[in-house]
Amino acid sequence: MPHFRIHLMRVVLLYPPISNVRYPYLSLPSLSAFLAREGYEPVVRDVNLEAFYHLVPPSESGEMDPHALQEALMDQGARGKRRERARRILMKTYLTYYKGFEAETSRASLGDTLRAGMEGRGDRFESYYTEHLIPWILRTDPAFVGLSIAYPTQMIHGFRIASLIRRANPRIHICMGGPTITKLVDDVAHHDELLNVVDSVILLHGELPLVRVVEAMRDGSSLEGIPNVAFKREGRFFRNPVSFSPIDMNSLPTPDFKGFPLRLYLSKDFTLPLISSRGCYWNRCTFCTYRELYKGAFQQRDAALVVEDMAKLHREHGCSHFRLMDDACSPAFLRSLAREIIRSGLRVAWSCFARFERGFTGDLLRLLARGGCKRLMFGLESHNQRILDLMRKGVRVEEIGRIVGQCHEAGIETRLMCMVGFPTETRSEALETMRFLIDYRDKYTSFAVQPFNLEGGTEIDRHPDRFGISKVYREDRVSHGLRYGYRFETRSGMGMEEAARMGEYITRKVREAARGSV
Numbered sequence: 001m002p003h004f005r006i007h008l009m010r011v012v013l014l015y016p017p018i019s020n021v022r023y024p025y026l027s028l029p030s031l032s033a034f035l036a037r038e039g040y041e042p043v044v045r046d047v048n049l050e051a052f053y054h055l056v057p058p059s060e061s062g063e064m065d066p067h068a069l070q071e072a073l074m075d076q077g078a079r080g081k082r083r084e085r086a087r088r089i090l091m092k093t094y095l096t097y098y099k100g101f102e103a104e105t106s107r108a109s110l111g112d113t114l115r116a117g118m119e120g121r122g123d124r125f126e127s128y129y130t131e132h133l134i135p136w137i138l139r140t141d142p143a144f145v146g147l148s149i150a151y152p153t154q155m156i157h158g159f160r161i162a163s164l165i166r167r168a169n170p171r172i173h174i175c176m177g178g179p180t181i182t183k184l185v186d187d188v189a190h191h192d193e194l195l196n197v198v199d200s201v202i203l204l205h206g207e208l209p210l211v212r213v214v215e216a217m218r219d220g221s222s223l224e225g226i227p228n229v230a231f232k233r234e235g236r237f238f239r240n241p242v243s244f245s246p247i248d249m250n251s252l253p254t255p256d257f258k259g260f261p262l263r264l265y266l267s268k269d270f271t272l273p274l275i276s277s278r279g280c281y282w283n284r285c286t287f288c289t290y291r292e293l294y295k296g297a298f299q300q301r302d303a304a305l306v307v308e309d310m311a312k313l314h315r316e317h318g319c320s321h322f323r324l325m326d327d328a329c330s331p332a333f334l335r336s337l338a339r340e341i342i343r344s345g346l347r348v349a350w351s352c353f354a355r356f357e358r359g360f361t362g363d364l365l366r367l368l369a370r371g372g373c374k375r376l377m378f379g380l381e382s383h384n385q386r387i388l389d390l391m392r393k394g395v396r397v398e399e400i401g402r403i404v405g406q407c408h409e410a411g412i413e414t415r416l417m418c419m420v421g422f423p424t425e426t427r428s429e430a431l432e433t434m435r436f437l438i439d440y441r442d443k444y445t446s447f448a449v450q451p452f453n454l455e456g457g458t459e460i461d462r463h464p465d466r467f468g469i470s471k472v473y474r475e476d477r478v479s480h481g482l483r484y485g486y487r488f489e490t491r492s493g494m495g496m497e498e499a500a501r502m503g504e505y506i507t508r509k510v511r512e513a514a515r516g517s518v
């Protein structure tokens with residue numbers, strides 16, 4: 001039931017750098033749609049995208065002029081060569097800057113990250129913040145600013161922006177939310193950096209707690225007792241009780257993308273994100289932090305409602321490509337989704353994460369292709385059965401090649417994400433994964449190999465001895481590939497450094513094979 005009273009309190013929601021610029025992240029559109037239904041008029045800004053465009057260097061050649069590039073991207077008539085040329089130039093700039101950031105910050109401890117954020121040392125976005133963002137915040141004069149910290153790569157800039165807002169106007173309530181700050185809140189709660197610049201943290205799903213925090217600001221009441229909120233009191237952070245499924249997913253409105261410069265994002269086809277579930281239906285992998293985060297709670301939005309979301313966004317923005325952001329979509333849900341799309345006559349393409357389930361039969365994959373499935377992204381992790389069993393992936397190696405081959409036959413692209421250096425994994429076991437990637441190189445579309453990361457709160461972290469880990473260095477979390485994890489030693493298998501080298505070796509060898517040199 002919509003509320004018709006517009007609450008006058010100004011609410012600003014920001015998405016800090018550094019994150020993906022291919023399409024908007026889903027947090028702000030979901031939260032702003034929910035707040036609007038509750039009678040608020042939030043103002044959203046994708047600071048990540050704005051900061052990126054601030055970084056694009058002006059060029060004397062004209063081709064690299066940022067305004068010309070933006071015009072080419074936005075020109076609806078230029079969907080062909082001109083737009084694609086501009087998109088490639090911008091994507092190259094983004095990847096260079098992202099890799100530079102990764103190299104600068106890799107191996108930094110969490111404490112270093114927070115300090116770097118607070119101090120803004122040599123920050124390339126500093127002039128954008130001080131000359132554009134902060135003056136705009138002061139003019140807008142919000143009572144509440146929310147910062148969405150979805151990825152570890154946003155920690156430095158999230159804290160930098162929070163510290164600049166605090167300095168510019170200490171009366172503004174600053175709140176952080178998102179999966180990464182939810183995971184790290186206990187680790188950062190004792191750092192003065194957090195206490196100095198953040199008033200509250202929203203844990204897990206933001207809609208209801210955000211409305212309750214904003215109401216409390218409006219009414220001048222305490223945050224005590226509001227589920228899923230941690231807040232500052234007497235120089236400490238207090239955690240209120242957490243509800244793992246605070247709201248029925250079927251009751252949520254379609255995300256609202258109206259405040260976003262949608263044509264300036266860099267996906268090849270204009271793409272918007274959606275989500276159909278919260279939590280993971282499998283929920284058993286021993287290395288997985290999401291499993292611990294949601295404590296097994298799983299919710300699914302009806303396929304018919306997801307198709308309504310697609311239809312609405314297609315009408316409002318002309319978007320016909322969607323990325324489902326679920327941790328993993330089950331074969332049963334995808335079957336319903338494809339049938340609903342076919343029944344509705346909607347012509348859309350979509351992609352999502354999935355597991356190598358036996359249920360992905362050739363028949364189902366052909367149905368998914370007819371229902372708009374363009375790409376499936378699989379957490380392959382390893383092609384060795386012992387390692388898959390230790391991970392508790394619930395996958396048989398023989399299913400992997402079958403499904404990759406049948407996706408190819410059905411016309412569905414696949415991306416395979418692999419992990420190397422799982423505790424006790426040997427060199428020869430890692431090479432089995434490489435062999436699979438080489439043998440099937442004509443069947444899948446892309447791959448990535450990441451070193452294993454021992455993240456806090458996982459089953460491996462709680463029982464390291466069961467996984468052959470002899471020592472964990474817990475002094476502080478360290479960024480590995482921009483994820484925070486602990487250094488560790490194992491009783492057998494590859495060490496961390498060797499695994500990192502093995503990951504690079506596999507990547508190089510598979511790429512060489514794809515170019516035909518092996």
Ligand code: SF4
Pocket residue numbers: 280281282283284285288289290291327328355379
């Ligand atoms: S399938 Fe993915 S999200 Fe689900 S438990 Fe495993 S790693 Fe976690």
